Amino acid sequence: MISAYVTLAVLLLGLALWRQTQPDPGHRQIAAGGWRQMRPLLVRIPIALIAGSFLAMLVPRELVASSLGDGSGLQGILLATLLGAVMPGGPMITFPIALALISAGTGTAQMVTLITAWSVLALHRVIAFELPALGWRLTGIRLLACLILAPIAGLLAMLIGAART
Amino acid sequence: MAGQTGGKPARNGPPLLDGSTVFFVLLALGAGLAVLLLRGADAFNTALADGLGLLLLIMPIVVAAVLVGAYVQAMVPREAMERWLGGSSGMRGLLLATAAGSLTPGGPFAAFPLVLALYRSGAAVPVCVTYLTSWSVLGINRALVWELPLLGPEFTLTRLLVSLPLPLIAGLLTRGLLHRFSRTVT
Known part of the structure; x- marks a missing residue:
């Protein structure tokens, strides 16, 4: 957690210094824009966290650990792809569930797969936004091209995990 | 920077409370109730304390992250x-x-x-x-x-x-x- 604080502090400092070298919108204006985006999060993140920690208590640990744990291998990656694709809702719903699944024993590679599948396939988003905006042709081509991305991400994460141990 | 406000506007805050937020409040309440009934009051308290503790750790990160996002948007x-x-x-x-x-x-x-x-x-x-x-x-x-x-x-x-x-x-x-x-x- 410390490294997250440090990373963000460095990023923020760097951006602020870079901004300092340019004349355009000042820091105050940028902070005001940030505050507008912050407001809904002040409500959403606490709710999401508390819901996540309750859900973590309800998740069946043995089942999660055996079907999505580090030992679940390729089968776990395919299951995670399927789960990610049908996971409904935005980050406010997905990340607390992910937190609950990780604390119940889901492996890193499997969780990378799940988040990637949710990110690129997200069937609820396809139906709600993509089909109406982009039409069947473009959406269909995109989905076909993206089907294998989540398993690729999972396998790469597995390789990284294996290289580190 | 704007100070912390204790009470948030309860109604008429379109950006604060949308449909999915309301849904998730209900889900949180439902999950909390299920924990209380299935696992007992101790588990309920532990989960609540865990969530609140994590919240304290996380909020500074969220504030910094949103500011980073705001800078990036201004630059690009x-x-x-x-x-x-x-x-x-x-x-x-x-x-x-x-x-x-x-x-x-x-x-x-x-x-x-x-x-x-x-x-x-x-x-x-x-x-x-x-x-x-x-x-x-x-x-x-x-x-x-x-x-x-x-x-x-x-x-x-x-x-x-x-x-x-x-x-x-x-x-x-x-x-x-x-x-x-x-x-x-x-």
């Missing part, structure tokens, strides 16, 4: 991104689309209209697919605001690292699919 305006994406559809175009996608903040209501506008103004389909894929797997804003605080820096870094090649793969696959489906592609 939408017009610049449209210029990046309107150009070539070769490898350079795909790489620019990857960069633009990862910097685009906001949810689907921000990204899809942009893609639609690009598509209509003649951007190549592989570029559009690469951009959308990058926005969804490499989006810096979402990674900083949600993933870093909830799932931790190590997980977030690993996921971003393995996701780096994905937008390019999707763009190249799209090119292949288009070639296969219609011989008229020039």
Whole structure:
């Protein structure tokens, strides 16, 4: 957690210094824009966290650990792809569930797969936004091209995990 | 910076309470009740304390992440991104689309209209697919605001690292699919 604080502090400092070298919108204006985006999060993140920690208590640990744990291998990656694709809702719903699944024993590679599948396939988003905006042709081509991305991400994460141990 | 306010406006706050937030409040209450009934009061208290403790750790990260996002938006305006994406559809175009996608903040209501506008103004389909894929797997804003605080820096870094090649793969696959489906592609 410390490294997250440090990373963000460095990023923020760097951006602020870079901004300092340019004349355009000042820091105050940028902070005001940030505050507008912050407001809904002040409500959403606490709710999401508390819901996540309750859900973590309800998740069946043995089942999660055996079907999505580090030992679940390729089968776990395919299951995670399927789960990610049908996971409904935005980050406010997905990340607390992910937190609950990780604390119940889901492996890193499997969780990378799940988040990637949710990110690129997200069937609820396809139906709600993509089909109406982009039409069947473009959406269909995109989905076909993206089907294998989540398993690729999972396998790469597995390789990284294996290289580190 | 605006000070912490104790009480938030309970009603008439459209950006504060939307449909999915209300749904999630209900889900949190339901899950809490289920924990109370199935696991008892001790488990309920532990879960609540865990959640609140994590919240205290996370809030500074969220504030910093939102500010980083605000700076990035100020530095890379939408017009610049449209210029990046309107150009070539070769490898350079795909790489620019990857960069633009990862910097685009906001949810689907921000990204899809942009893609639609690009598509209509003649951007190549592989570029559009690469951009959308990058926005969804490499989006810096979402990674900083949600993933870093909830799932931790190590997980977030690993996921971003393995996701780096994905937008390019999707763009190249799209090119292949288009070639296969219609011989008229020039």
